[in-house]
Amino acid sequence: MAANEDQEMELEALRSIYEGDECFKELGPTVFQYRVGDVGDGKAFLIEISWPETYPETAPSISMNAFFNNQISPAVKQSIANRLQEQVEANLGTSMTYTLFEYAKDNKEELMERHQPYSNSIALAGSDSTIETTNKTSSSKKKEKKEQLTKAQKRKLADKTDHKGELPRGWNWVDVIKVMTKGFVLVLVEVFIFCI
Incomplete structure (x- = not known):
């Protein structure tokens, strides 16, 4: 069989095996991703x-450079890739x-045993201190912005309020009365026409 026929058969098999599996993603006819773990x-x-x-x-190309893996140290990523490469050589x-996806699933704990939560930090040479490059502290210091009113909106609001900044009782009744009077006038006209 030609390589393309083998690829077509494997592609069909992968699609049927992983149908409905949210961990599997087909990025193209020859590129696949699988998330091991939730x-x-x-x-x-x-x-x-x-x-x-x-x-x-x-051999296929194996990559651990997806954004999803940013919290994994480069050493652990390389270790996983090396272990998968051993499987590739055995199955060439x-x-x-x-087989590679299932091997990773079955050996997840072993593959990630040296994993420590990894942050993008820079160590100063000759110093024990570390400078965090993440924006955690700056984002927590940001205050929420209040909604800004335009001058016209402020003026209109000031015209409606009394000296204490409170709206007078019944301030919005004017619109209700206008609508009701228009409706009342129409009802009177209809009653008048009906009576004639």
């Missing part, structure tokens, strides 16, 4: 596998995308 899980990670033209005779010449 979204809120601190040890979850995402694997991306790309097939070259001559796959499965040649056969369809292996499903």
Whole structure:
């Protein structure tokens, strides 16, 4: 069989196996992602596998560089990629995308055993202190903005309020009375016409 026929068969198999699985994503006919673990899980990670033209005779490309993996240290990502590469070498010449995804699922705890929550920080040379590059402190210091009124809106509001800044009793009744009088006049006209 030609490599393209093998790829087509594996693509159909992947689609049927992972149909309805929210962890599996087909980014293209030769690029696939699989999330190992739940979204809120601190040890979850995402694997991306790309097939070259001559796959499965040649090894697929394995990437751990998805944004989802930003909280994983580069050493742990490399360790996972190396372990998956061992599986690729053992399965070379056969369809292996499903095998790689299932291997990662089955060995998730082992693959992530050295994982520590990772933050993007810069260590100063010759110093024990660390400078955080995240914006956690600056975002917490921001105050909520109050809605700003235009001068015309302020003037209109000031015209409606008394010296204490309170609206007088019945301030919005004027509009209600105008509407009711228009309706009352129409009813009187209809009654008058009906009586004639």
